[in-house]
Amino acid sequence: MDTTYAIRAEGLRKRYGDKDALDGFDLAVRTGTVHGLLGPNGAGKTTAVRVLSTLRRLDGGRAEVAGVDVARHPGRVRALIGLTGQYAAVDEVLTGRQNLEMFGRLFHLGGRGARSRAAELLERFDLAEAADEGVEGYSGGMRRRLDLAASMILAPRVLFLDEPTTGLDPRGRGEVWEAVRALVEGGTTVLLTTQYLDEADQLASRITVIDRGRAIADDTPEALKDRVGGDRVEVVAADPADLPRVAGIVARVGDGEPRVDQAGRRVHAQVRDRVAALTEVARTLRDEGVAVEDIGLRRPTLDDVFLRLTGTGAEGPRTDEGAPDGGGPGGTGPDGGGPGGTGPGALGRTPEGAAA
Numbered sequence: 001m002d003t004t005y006a007i008r009a010e011g012l013r014k015r016y017g018d019k020d021a022l023d024g025f026d027l028a029v030r031t032g033t034v035h036g037l038l039g040p041n042g043a044g045k046t047t048a049v050r051v052l053s054t055l056r057r058l059d060g061g062r063a064e065v066a067g068v069d070v071a072r073h074p075g076r077v078r079a080l081i082g083l084t085g086q087y088a089a090v091d092e093v094l095t096g097r098q099n100l101e102m103f104g105r106l107f108h109l110g111g112r113g114a115r116s117r118a119a120e121l122l123e124r125f126d127l128a129e130a131a132d133e134g135v136e137g138y139s140g141g142m143r144r145r146l147d148l149a150a151s152m153i154l155a156p157r158v159l160f161l162d163e164p165t166t167g168l169d170p171r172g173r174g175e176v177w178e179a180v181r182a183l184v185e186g187g188t189t190v191l192l193t194t195q196y197l198d199e200a201d202q203l204a205s206r207i208t209v210i211d212r213g214r215a216i217a218d219d220t221p222e223a224l225k226d227r228v229g230g231d232r233v234e235v236v237a238a239d240p241a242d243l244p245r246v247a248g249i250v251a252r253v254g255d256g257e258p259r260v261d262q263a264g265r266r267v268h269a270q271v272r273d274r275v276a277a278l279t280e281v282a283r284t285l286r287d288e289g290v291a292v293e294d295i296g297l298r299r300p301t302l303d304d305v306f307l308r309l310t311g312t313g314a315e316g317p318r319t320d321e322g323a324p325d326g327g328g329p330g331g332t333g334p335d336g337g338g339p340g341g342t343g344p345g346a347l348g349r350t351p352e353g354a355a356a
Contacts, residue, residue, distance in 0.1 A: 006030070027208055035204060043211045051070070084148055104153055165199060209224075230272070235249075250269045
């Protein structure tokens, strides 16, 4: 069996009423990597995750996860995957240890097996010291790490992370990032959807951009950035009245017309020789007596890529995908396993004939 790809999808289709949430979507995720799935709101990201994790039935196309056909053998797929949604699915009344032991028993590990696995995961996710404290007292980052630990009870080969750091502060996000990196080092494959493009840049070795239910780009983060051009010289004028002069100076070294942001008093242009261009602009601004607040070189970001490909920001006002969310904050609905979608009802050892 070819193990190069942990996830392969070809021509996926999913329709909700008169809306195509997925319209011929293709995806290939290499084993042992973090693969980012980015797109505007309503582009099809969450629907793709739900279909690939067996929480929604396909209307067309073909998908395999860990070498198993999603439509034909959903029960086998569920035994090989984990899923963490946007909201922590752990019980705040219980301690961290009790939560993991509960999931272990629900996954049929037995009392001793559940206790052993819980202790192992608490250590792995740096929660051992807080293991016997109530989850209600955990920070946001600790809850998300506990949620990740719960999704790893059965040591899944593939983990779906759907907006895992939504609502977390920078420290909490950093904690989750470190946990994800540790999972991949241990051999787990991760499909990550996120509205934070810096998160995808930090974690993903490859990124697929989805828009209106179709994959419109698929490449490494650096290759995607190269599509929107190379380095740019950027100048922030001290006085808005000087913007035309700044634009004229930048235009002399720019590879194309400079772009002017009136509100930010900012001018930037793509350049070929980054050091020479920056030196020339700085010298000319000084010689002509133009005061600036900032001047520097800027590499394209995934935000630039996203805007170029989709015409909107990652948190843009596109409409919902049309999927009925149903039962709880995690949006797994009647097909899922409760809020967040990590529960055994979502991904447990379900008979293959059960609703997908």
